[in-house]
Amino acid sequence: MLQTTNIKTLDKVVVRFSGDSGDGMQLAGNIFSNVSAGEGNEISTFPDYPAEIRAPQGSLSGVSGFQVSIGKGVHTPGDAADVLVAMNPAALKTNLKHLKPTGIIICDSDSFRPADLKKAEYKTDDPIAELGIDTKRVMLVPMSTLLKSTLADSGMDAKAIAKCKNMLALGIVCWLFDRPVESVLHKLQAKFAKKPAIYEANAKVVQAGWDYGHNTHSSMPTYRIETAQAEPGTYVDVNGNTATAWGLIMASEKSGRPLFLGSYPITPATDILHELAKRKDLGVKACQMEDEIAGICSAIGASYAGHLAVTSTSGPGLALKGEALGLAVMAELPLVLIDVQRGGPSTGLPTKTEQTDLMQALYGRNGESPLCVVAAASPTDCFTMAFEAARIAIEHMTPVILLTDAFIANGSSAWRVPEESDYPEIHPNYVTPEMLEKGWRPFDRDEESLVRYWAIPGLDKAMHRVGGLEKDYKTSVISTDGANHELMVKTRREKIARIADSIPEINVAGDTSSDTILVGWGGTYGHLFTATEELNASGTPVAFAQFRYINPLPKNALEMLRGYKNIIVAELNTGMFADYLQMHLPGKEILRINKVEGQPFMVSEIVEGVKNHLKA
């Protein structure tokens, strides 16, 4: 691979940056992704970082990674990397498994010092040989030496100089993939706008990296990556958590209800709080409360007071919020709860991804407590589904749980900034003056949707009390009557079921004439979609459906599924959605592909899983 001099053209390529968690790999990866998106590539990123903020330097446990796929037809960050950047021996060791057999490695030869090798638990002083890597695939760069000479005149101390090492690696990768240095400098300028000296140093280092590649490895091929034809518009690179926050703001604009967030910091959901805290500039009130319970409770208060109220969390926080969710179900107040799922149970794998909160979202409350559950399929779909969660909450007067996960929350894609007209108006089910004249009661309902009417404090003649106690169907006054309670339980359930009338039917992709359908839900969309493409291209016809509306299911879902002989549900848990579907499809065999490793699927795992099921 290293011998010929030419420019190769590729559909897509996967690059993985790895180093110490303090090495700035996330930043290097992000800039590379942004620059590539600006060049017209589709992108999909996957930050893979340890739970510790700064694990012991040079240790195997402290390695942080950032993987990005760029090109055309990109739906996932890729199963394995074409290029691995390893900033130290520990990163090389832990990340080699993420590299394709034909992939190339760029690593810092200055980091192969005895102490570093020992920390990374090597037995010899030649990590390349010890790991059995073909030296032809390795580009050894004396990064620290280069860095020192580049910044010799900068007046910076050794520690400050060392911090620029990620930019050297970035410069080399940009050369390799023919990314213009100017675009990188543009991003750096924005990042270090207030620190011109730091910008100067980093800019110099990026250029040095690019030049190093160009001058020293001129015999190596560089690559041209295919661009994709995207819908015209203005694009930005957005991760799932930011998209979630923006979707809520859009819903606030479209409903006329001001946005309130009550939250508590928790990995990997905290960036939603961060973004909405910044968005005081758009009138958002984002409050960091004293605990998870106060997060949702303050949101319930804000909801009663007439706001679009939201609380954001991850699995452990959802557990703490369960009782308050029940109150929102009982009081029939609009509320959006975002659960960015992570590995569990308990503290589990806080920075890793899983889909293991589905049952908790559906059933994790006391009593008969139905609510709406939706899930986002990709980083950019977080915007759409956050909007949808808010729309459903407001129009149907119910709490809605939006499930995302660490993978799509931290991962990013290019996203077309929507025009105002791209999203519909949201219509709150307000109580009307005519109703108040006739004698309105707080739990009077719209006959068709069973949705109660919203009377917001400050409105005269609509003073009313809501609460967690059961109330009489007709009078809205608290009641312990058994028959009435059953009627109310069934009414609340039916109200949620009727949300199906206002959500889209599920689309089937792939080969719809196949007798096999691959089914997923939420954040596994990219991997399942790509697996479907590969299966169909390789002679195994499959249809494919990804669920984003979980409760209620889209109206056509069960009938559609019954039409297939083989239903294969792939998910990052031990079979929760499969069990849920099984409940709705008694007698139908549901096949499963499951993974609970804290990592997203690999496309190859799904392809193989489907083939194995069909063989059996």
Added chain:
Amino acid sequence: MATEQTNNPQYTAADYKNSQTARWCPGCGDHAILNVLHKAMARLGVAPKDTVVVSGIGCSSRLPYYMNTYGMHTIHGRAAAIATGVKTARPDLTVWQISGDGDGLAIGGNHFIHALRRNIDINILLFNNKIYGLTKGQYSPTSERGTVSKSSPYGTTEDPFVPAELCFGARGNFFARSFDIALDTTQEVMVAAARHKGASVVEVLQNCVIFNNGIHSFMSDKEQRADHTIHLRHGEKMLFGKNNEKGIVQDGFGLKAVVVGEDGYTMDDVLVHDAHSEDYYLQMQLAMMDGHRLPMAIGVIRDVNTETYDQAVSRQVDEVKHRKNYANLRDMILRTSESWEVK
């Protein structure tokens, strides 16, 4: 309190009362407190439509059902957090929180202290009967050490909270106290709490006629009250006793009750109450007087105004909005993010 119209008595107590019959036990102190609250609200003059009463769980927390205002009867311990959400979202509303000693200080202790620290402008009425009534008689976090109850048949082995001490520890800026049967004092402190900007705590020592009958009577009974309580008023001498013959004086680092004119103590030695002092050292000592060696203080003990949380949030939103001046979400994204055009 944005909507207060004190000089325009357009409302009567009946405007705040609804048609539901209060279902507390006959003789329960809560009946009296409810009636006083209706009157205090009428005196304050905030419209029922602009008033929200939020409660948790427990006997006292049933109160919103007997109000003709907006109201929420929520879940155990969380009233402070929910009330915080109401008020932060809508600073124009007047928000009352009703909690008992169990709801507010045990399961809801965390929200209680943080509401005070944050200084959210809500009026917390803490009904303290030193017992769990609705679950039929267990000791509470304000029960004295040794209290015999259904869950402590041999007496409790733990010390109680003193709500005032907790309030000051949490940097609360308003604390007042009354008895359920001291109707005028209760009304006076409720009105003062509502007029105070920021989190205010009104502890109402309340009698549970079924499970803890007479727990406060050693100082609340008419014949006991003069000698075992002292009604503090800002700017006035700290006098008590049937003929106001006794006073509170400084005694080293502590306080002492003396008879004016005896043992060399004159009226000049008697302390003057300063509820507005930012330094709460003396207010704390006054609040800690328990009716035994020193009289229990009732009335407004601390009342210091500082910027409230809801005001600060709204001010910050207004400032940042004005400074950035984005038209909408799209405008913000385009002006703050690296973007590129696809044609």
